[in-house]
Structures are given as structure tokens and as C-alpha cells.
Amino acid sequence: MMRTSNIAILAAAAIISLAACGKEKSQQLPILGNIEVIEGDTTYHSIPDFRFIDQDSEWITNETFAEQIYVADFFFTSCPSICPKVKKQMLRMYDEYHDNPNIRFLSHSIDTKRDSVPRLKQYSTNLGVNSEFWHFVTGNKDSIFSIADEYFVAALEDPSAPGGFDHSGRLILVDQNRHIRSFCNGTDEEEVNAFMKDIELLLNAD
């Protein structure tokens, strides 16, 4: 019985997803991730509690973004592969939105050993961004890697990968209620353009 209802939910989700691909794009972004219905209540996937430290040695928690939507990603400062391209695209978004009080940026370093607070400070300063709008955070390695899973971002330590870490350059859009509303490949300018339209949609919805 349980399995039948799961299949029914998956089928319903598939139909909704197919409908979303139609010409008439819904003007409201979907809430992404697993949806659970327990005793009639629908529960959406949400980002769990976190507590990291940013380039100004300030604690960054879910509460930091209680009033704002935010764009999250995972990177490391010495990353020789995809990170600079992703940062270039994020910088484009930052330039577009940093005057907007309703949106912030959150970059998690997955190289918690080398990316100290001063290192993150130097990186963000050289990138030319304001630390009130764009937080570069570090923290306990396990906490960073496990929260990457919650953002549906692949991140793992791999000595054979360039720079010692394997990770995706995905950008994640999170709303004020900790729900993931959109994502894109941060190395792809076209995908980022579409993602920025989703940001507009979410900003205008709130």
C-alpha cells in the first residue's frame, strides 16, 4: 500500500514536471525536492539548520536569510577548474542585484583546511564584493559536505581531481522559507540567464 502511494506521488510529480515544460511556463517557481504527505499535511524539502563563519568572522545561519532569498554555491579559493567561471557568472548576478535588499549570496568553501577566514576575506576583497551582501563561509568540514547534499550539490574530497576536490558548479536559489526554488549550471552563461529570470520571478512574488 505504501509503495503504491509512493508511485502515485512520483507519477503526479512527473505529470507536474511535464506540465512545467510546456509552452505556458508557470509564473510561480516550483518548490524542488522530495514532497512528503503525512496525514494530509504536505512537507517540502527545506534547508536544515546551519551555522558557518564568514569572511568577517560573523556567524551565518538560516536566520541571516530570514528576510531574503539567496543564491548558494560550493567552491574553494584555489580551485583550478570550474570555480573562476562560476564566480564570473555570480559576479554578474551580484552586479545586477547587490543594491536589492531582498537578495543575498552565500558561497561555501569545501576546502575547510586551507580556506581560513583571512583567506576568504582576501578572496572576497579581490573579487571586489561587499561582505554584507555576499558571504563566503567556512566551518566544520562534515557540516559543509552534508549541507551540500541538502542543496543537491555534489561535493567530495578526491585527491585525483584538480585541486583535490570534486564538486559541481551548481547555483541554487533558496527562498525565505528555506525551500529550493531553482538551480542552474553556474559555468553556463545561457543557463545562468534563465536562472536570473527565475530570481526575478521569486523577487517579484514576495
Next chain:
Amino acid sequence: MRIKVFAFIAIATTWAACQPFVQGERLYIAHCATCHMEDGTGLAGLIPPLAGADYLELNRHLVPCIIAHGTSGGVVVNGVTYEEPMQAFPELTDVELSNIINYINTSWGNDLPLTSPSEVNSHLQNCPG
């Protein structure tokens, strides 16, 4: 037949005129573009631009050294100091290095003199440090 051959030569010539450093472009995309970007603009104050970079003209003799041996930071481009280190590419041959440098020297509005494998080789013999 003759027309076809002529058309082929015309197209090939035009194409070659657009991008004479095909291997240089391919190597640039593979080794350099992830950081310096495909359009040579770099990344803010972290990674220097190559498009319009005065460094290429002022330090012509150091360019092969930087690509082959990397840097530990402190590179000044257009008055900005870039502190990020750059990785080394010791596997590139003199021919490959000269093709990359010629691609950079002639792309994105850059109009700098070309180099040759022998010039690259002689610069590499005199790298500082």
C-alpha cells in the same frame, strides 16, 4: 571541379585568416580559459585579464616563463597587483607555448608582435629565479 576546388581554397583561406592559431586556441581553451576566461577578461581582482594586458607587451620575455613555471602571485597588470598564484604547465612544448602566446597576442583586440618556438626557447633559458 575547378570551381569547387577554388571555393574550398577561398573558404579555407578566409577561415585561416580569422584564426591562424588553431592549436593555440585549442590549448588556450583547454589550459587557460577556465581562469582567464574564453574572452580573456580574467576575474575581477583575482585573475588578471589577458585582453588589453600591458604586461604582455612590457614583459614579453617573461610570458613563456609564467606559463611553463607558474607564478606565486604579485603579478602587476594594468596597474593592478594580482596576488593569486598561477599553476605551472611544464608539459607544454616550445611549439605549443608559442602557439598559445601567438593566440593571446592576436585575440580580443590584442595586436602584439608574434613569437616563435626558438624565441620561446631562448626566453625559457633565462627565466628569473
